[in-house]
Amino acid sequence: MRARHVALAALLALGCAKKTARQEAAENPSYNFPHSTHVDAGVACTVCHAGVAQERTVGASPQVALPTGDAAQVCSQCHDKLPPPPPPRHAERTITFSHADHLPYVNNDCGRCHVKLVEAGDRTAPVPPMSTCTACHNHAKDYAQARCMPCHVDLKRYPLKPIADFRHAADFLRMHGQMAKTDLASCAACHEQTSCATCHASTTRPFKSDVQWPDKVAASFIHRGDYVSRHTVDAHADPASCRRCHGSPFCDACHAEQKISQRTATFGRNPHPAGWNAGLVHGPAARQDIVSCAGCHDQGAASTCVACHRNVNPHPPDWGSHHNKTSDVSGNSMCRICHLQ
Amino acid sequence: MTQSTRSRRLATGVAAFLASIAALPARGDTVDASSTTMQIVRDQNRAGQLFTIAPLYELVSISARNVQNPVADDLAFVVSGWAGLSLGTNLVWYDANPPQHNLFGDLDLAFAQGELLKRSVQLRLGRQVVGGGVAGTLQLDGGSVLLRLPAGFGVTAYVGAPVAQRFHGGGSPISFNPNVGDFAVGGRAYWTLPRWGEIGFSGIEIRDRGDPGREQVGGDLRFTPVRLVTVLANSNYDLHEARWAEANGVLQFQLLGGKLVAAADVRHVEPDLLLSRTSILSVFSMDKRNEIGGSLQYGEWRALTFGADYHYLVRPDQGVGHRVNGRAVWQPRSTTSVGVEVGHNSFYTNQSGAFLNNGYFTIRGFASQEYKRFTGSLDLQDYEFQQNINNYDRSFTAIATLGYAIGCGWSALVSGDAGVTPYYQSRYGLMVRLAYNQSYHFREVR
Numbered sequence: 001m002r003a004r005h006v007a008l009a010a011l012l013a014l015g016c017a018k019k020t021a022r023q024e025a026a027e028n029p030s031y032n033f034p035h036s037t038h039v040d041a042g043v044a045c046t047v048c049h050a051g052v053a054q055e056r057t058v059g060a061s062p063q064v065a066l067p068t069g070d071a072a073q074v075c076s077q078c079h080d081k082l083p084p085p086p087p088p089r090h091a092e093r094t095i096t097f098s099h100a101d102h103l104p105y106v107n108n109d110c111g112r113c114h115v116k117l118v119e120a121g122d123r124t125a126p127v128p129p130m131s132t133c134t135a136c137h138n139h140a141k142d143y144a145q146a147r148c149m150p151c152h153v154d155l156k157r158y159p160l161k162p163i164a165d166f167r168h169a170a171d172f173l174r175m176h177g178q179m180a181k182t183d184l185a186s187c188a189a190c191h192e193q194t195s196c197a198t199c200h201a202s203t204t205r206p207f208k209s210d211v212q213w214p215d216k217v218a219a220s221f222i223h224r225g226d227y228v229s230r231h232t233v234d235a236h237a238d239p240a241s242c243r244r245c246h247g248s249p250f251c252d253a254c255h256a257e258q259k260i261s262q263r264t265a266t267f268g269r270n271p272h273p274a275g276w277n278a279g280l281v282h283g284p285a286a287r288q289d290i291v292s293c294a295g296c297h298d299q300g301a302a303s304t305c306v307a308c309h310r311n312v313n314p315h316p317p318d319w320g321s322h323h324n325k326t327s328d329v330s331g332n333s334m335c336r337i338c339h340l341q
Numbered sequence: 342m343t344q345s346t347r348s349r350r351l352a353t354g355v356a357a358f359l360a361s362i363a364a365l366p367a368r369g370d371t372v373d374a375s376s377t378t379m380q381i382v383r384d385q386n387r388a389g390q391l392f393t394i395a396p397l398y399e400l401v402s403i404s405a406r407n408v409q410n411p412v413a414d415d416l417a418f419v420v421s422g423w424a425g426l427s428l429g430t431n432l433v434w435y436d437a438n439p440p441q442h443n444l445f446g447d448l449d450l451a452f453a454q455g456e457l458l459k460r461s462v463q464l465r466l467g468r469q470v471v472g473g474g475v476a477g478t479l480q481l482d483g484g485s486v487l488l489r490l491p492a493g494f495g496v497t498a499y500v501g502a503p504v505a506q507r508f509h510g511g512g513s514p515i516s517f518n519p520n521v522g523d524f525a526v527g528g529r530a531y532w533t534l535p536r537w538g539e540i541g542f543s544g545i546e547i548r549d550r551g552d553p554g555r556e557q558v559g560g561d562l563r564f565t566p567v568r569l570v571t572v573l574a575n576s577n578y579d580l581h582e583a584r585w586a587e588a589n590g591v592l593q594f595q596l597l598g599g600k601l602v603a604a605a606d607v608r609h610v611e612p613d614l615l616l617s618r619t620s621i622l623s624v625f626s627m628d629k630r631n632e633i634g635g636s637l638q639y640g641e642w643r644a645l646t647f648g649a650d651y652h653y654l655v656r657p658d659q660g661v662g663h664r665v666n667g668r669a670v671w672q673p674r675s676t677t678s679v680g681v682e683v684g685h686n687s688f689y690t691n692q693s694g695a696f697l698n699n700g701y702f703t704i705r706g707f708a709s710q711e712y713k714r715f716t717g718s719l720d721l722q723d724y725e726f727q728q729n730i731n732n733y734d735r736s737f738t739a740i741a742t743l744g745y746a747i748g749c750g751w752s753a754l755v756s757g758d759a760g761v762t763p764y765y766q767s768r769y770g771l772m773v774r775l776a777y778n779q780s781y782h783f784r785e786v787r
Contacts, residue, residue, distance in 0.1 A: 174650075175604065175636075177477070178589050181575045182539055182563040184473045192373070193450055194402050194421045196470045200478045201449035203504050203518045206425065207398070212377065214756040214772065215742040217707035217720045218670060218678050225722040226736045226762045233726070236698040237654070237662065237687030240587070240630070243519050243615035244477055250517040259388040288659055290626035291612045303621045316627040322583040332552045334619050 031125065033086055035117035045110045047074055053108070055099040095127075096151055105136065148189040155190050173220040177244075202245045239291035248298035261296045262304050271296075287316065301337045310338045370407035372781040376400070382429070383758075383770030391765075395429030413455025413464075422448040447506055449480075463487040471499045474529040474543025475559040475577045479520055480504040493535065498528035503547065521617040522549035538564040538571075547617075554617040556580040559587075569595040579614045584627075586614035605635040606652075631655040634664070644673045654689065660697045662689035676711035688727060700727045716744040730763040737761050750779035 046052065047067050066085050067075060075082055106112040113132040118125035133139060133151075148155050180187055187196075199209055199222065210221040223231075235242050242251075255261035260271050276282050286293050297303050305314070329335045377400040385394045402421040410416050424446035431443050452467030466484045476499070483501010490496065502523050505516030527545035541561045547554040561575035573591040578584075593604040613626040634652030647669050654662035664687050670680035684703035690696055702725045709718040720740040728734070738760035745753045754774040761767055 175591065175606070178573050178575060178591055178606075179563075180472055181474055181477075182541060182561040182573060192404055193419060193452075193470050194404060196472075196478065197421055197449040197480075200470055201421075201480055203480050203516070204447040204449050204506050205423065206396075206445065211381070211772070212379065212400075212774075214720070214740050214758070215709070215716060215718050215744050215754055217709050217718045218680055225720075225738045225740075226724070226760060229726075229730055229736045229763045230701060230724060232730070233687060233699045233701055237664070237689065237700070238630070239612040239628075240610045240615050243612065245519060247517050247519040247521055248616075248620065253517075257387055287626050288628055288656070289612075290622050290628060291616060293625075294616055294620060294622045298616075298620050298622055300619075300621055305625070306621060314625045316625070319624075332618070333550075334552060334621055334623075337621060 029087060030120075031086075031118045031122045032120050033118070034120045036119060039111075039117065041078065043074055046108075047071065052099050053103050056101070058095055058097050058099075094152065148186075152189065173222060200245065202250070203247075235292055235295070236289060239289060243291060248294045251295035252298065255296050263296075263299065300334070306337060370409065372403065372405045374777070374779055374781070375402045376777040378775045380428075380773045381770065382772075384765060384768050385430070386764050392430040394427065397426045397428055399424050410455075413457055414460055416453070416455040418453050419450050420448070420452075421450040422446065461489045463489075468504060471497075471527075473497060474527075474541055474561055474575070475545050475557045476527055476529070476543065479525065479527075479545075480518065481525060483525070493533040494531070495533070496528060496530050498526075500526045519615065519617075520547050520555060521619060522547040522554040524548045536565070538562065540564075549617065549619045552619050553581055554619050556618075557586060569599070577614075579611075581618050582614060584611055584614060585609065586611055600639060600641075602638045603635065604637075605633075607631075607633045629657050631657065632664075641672075644671055646670045646672070654687065656689060656697070660689045660691040662687050662697075662700075666703075677709070679706075679708045681706050696727060699730070701725060714746045714748075716742075716746070718742045718744075726763075733763040735761070736763060750777050752776050752778075 048064055050065060050067070050071075064086055066072070066082060072082065102113075103110075113128040115128065115132065116126040130139075139151075176187075198212075208221070208223050208227070209219075210216075210224045213219065213221075231242075252261050252263060256263045270276075272282070293305075297305060325339070329339045377398070379398040379400075380395070381398070382393065382395045385392045400421075400423040404417065404419040404421075406415065406417045408416040408418065424444070427443040427445070448468055450468055450470070452465050452469040454463065454465040456463050464484070464486050468480070468482050469485065471479050471481050471485050479499075480503065481499060481501040482504055483499060485497065485499035485501075488496045503516070503518045503520040503525050505518055525545065525547045527543065529541050529543035531539055531541035533539040539562070542558070543561070544558040546556050557577045557579050559575060559577040562572065564572040566572070571591075571593045573593070574589065576588040577586040579586045588609045589606065590608075591604055591606040593602065595602055608631065610630050611628060612630060613623060613628050616623045632652045632654045634650060636648070636650035638646065638648040640646030640648075647667075649667040650665070652664045654664060656662075663685065666682065666684040666686075668680065668682045670678055672678045682703065682705040684701075686701050686703065687698070688696065688700035689698050703723070705720070705722045707718065707720045709716065718741070720738075722736075722738045722740075724736040726734045726736075738758060740756060740758040742754055742756040744755075747753060752775075754772075754776070756772040756774070758770045758772075759768065
């Protein structure tokens with residue numbers, strides 16, 4: 001029974017793939033117009049592409065219309081009878097481009113950009129290479145910075161080439177956050193949000209990226225391998241780095257499982273050195289790295305700190321200089337755990 | 342309504358939503374679909390006892406872009422989620438108590454996005470990741486808008502609730518999101534000067550049941566004064582504590598025709614300001630960290646790419662530390678790569694030379710080879726700790742994988758790992774993965 005379901009699912013998946021290929025073939029049959037013959041005969045592009053000089057966008061369908069009336073005389077020089085119009089065809093809008101703005105700069109010479117034309121039998125039409133853009137425009141800087149918009153509309157379907165060119169070099173894993181703060185649009189040119197969520201949806205995902213992709217050995221995954229052993233080192237060295245993705249309950253949930261949290265009924269082992277509870281030991285440590293404390297002790301009113309510090313001022317020395325006790329206490333229920341209103 | 346009833350209703354809702362989204366591909370010009378099925382079997386340590394866990398995961402991601410419709414341009418629907426079934430000891434998800442159910446799941450993303458008014462307005466509704474400026478990376482249930490104004494000006498804004506895991510097996514209401522709260526609002530105003538860069542100002546407020554969780558404003562800058570030189574800078578100022586939570590600066594050069602990328606950076610951070618202001622611990626500390634350093638990457642020279650970075654770490658009035666990493670990858674063909682990484686992480690010492698905290702040395706070697714439809718890889722990782730962890734000073738892990746490209750977007754992989762770590766005298770794991778990744782292009786005929 002189960003095998004039948006699996007086989008049915010596989011057939012369905014294959015069926016979907018076949019249908020897509022068939023659809024594509026039906027919607028985009030091979031070209032049947034020999035461009036080179038007509039260009040060699042000196043037929044101007046605008047005879048068929050009459051409106052292109054006024055086009056300010058690249059539309060969903062290219063402007064193709066066979067000439068009629070007097071304009072058709074150029075055809076009758078070779079053709080006794082006009083051929084049927086070309087079948088309707090879809091052209092993907094993947095670039096923002098105005099023919100109207102560009103044609104004057106090339107003296108209406110389409111061949112300056114359309115260096116290769118589609119011929120009869122071709123399944124796809126060659127697009128002008130990007131070198132024809134950069135022959136006039138200095139896009140080197142944009143290219144180097146991966147700023148592809150607004151010229152390119154949707155680069156997400158071409159994931160491999162940009163990665164090869166934009167190497168995300170050197171310390172990129174640590175730096176990419178800085179870059180994204182100012183230039184998220186560049187990231188979005190190639191990356192879907194699903195790409196961000198792979199690592200940044202730590203709130204909802206229960207496993208690390210390297211668990212899902214152990215084969216991507218050259219990738220810079222942030223918590224690769226045995227990170228459980230290393231996490232305390234990294235957390236002390238750079239607590240801010242942890243806190244960008246993980247809230248206190250994330251730490252505490254696992255610490256509770258290992259019975260090293262204040263929450264667990266039985267402490268398997270005490271992570272603190274002997275004499276820790278003496279104020280002179282744990283106080284300075286907490287001042288210097290409170291984020292580590294929060295990994296186990298961030299339970300609001302139930303935190304172990306409250307019992308003692310309700311009566312012992314825990315605030316740093318110049319706390320009062322930028323806090324108004326009256327307004328803070330009335331505006332934040334956390335303050336009211338210790339301070340009576 | 343009981344917890345289980347609520348969970349069932351939520352699960353039904355999610356299933357209905359996924360089904361409705363799954364029906365959309367027929368209307369999208371481009372649809373990216375991926376499905377990953379993973380069966381993992383491995384040891385798991387729980388307070389000194391070893392258990393065998395065997396979660397079966399299914400991850401589904403569908404994004405339909407350029408969906409034809411009469412209202413919005415570039416209409417897109419994105420949904421990404423996962424489900425897990427615990428087949429072994431039911432200790433998959435984190436919690437002190439074993440979960441009541443062995444079925445888990447959640448949505449990472451589920452949003453609709455479209456552009457209006459000749460692409461001057463971009464709207465996004467649903468579960469999404471918002472970012473830019475002081476927002477960092479915020480997973481949000483809500484809405485966001487981008488206004489593209491004339492002369493390179495623009496505004497982004499968002500409002501919603503920070504995401505908390507919804508289908509937590511233990512049923513506790515805790516949130517793993519660092520942005521603790523039930524309401525978030527923020528935005529960024531920017532000015533882009535083509536060829537020169539962009540400057541932005543941003544703010545965020547997060548509230549938890551009315552209490553202030555985070556109130557920060559900041560500025561950010563990307564400036565390219567001359568070709569191949571870029572300056573990045575950003576800062577966060579905490580309004581509640583009247584202190585700078587973070588300030589960063591990066592100077593990046595691309596030299597030798599872009600082959601050599603060099604960067605210098607400086608950073609100041611006050612980690613306690615990354616705690617929510619609703620945390621009782623946020624009143625205790627004024628911790629400061631500074632670091633300065635840089636990185637270099639050169640590639641490619643005879644199929645070799647080299648990279649290295651070094652940072653000098655300063656904890657004011659406490660001590661100094663170092664972080665250094667190097668990496669070389671040899672890729673003679675697109676099907677072969679061999680690499681090595683070395684590192685020396687975070688040894689803080691005080692003025693008398695005593696260690697303030699633990700640190701570790703890293704050495705890692707990896708190789709990957711494709712042969713026809715097969716891909717094999719080997720990854721060896723060794724860490725030596727400065728001070729013992731659980732009475733051991735070393736962690737060694739080896740991971741081997743064998744993948745096979747079935748075709749039509751399908752691939753299969755088997756991965757095995759073994760290790761000796763401070764928490765496992767010996768540890769073994771096995772993972773089997775079946776993945777499907779495909780882009781469909783649906784084209785409209787006119």
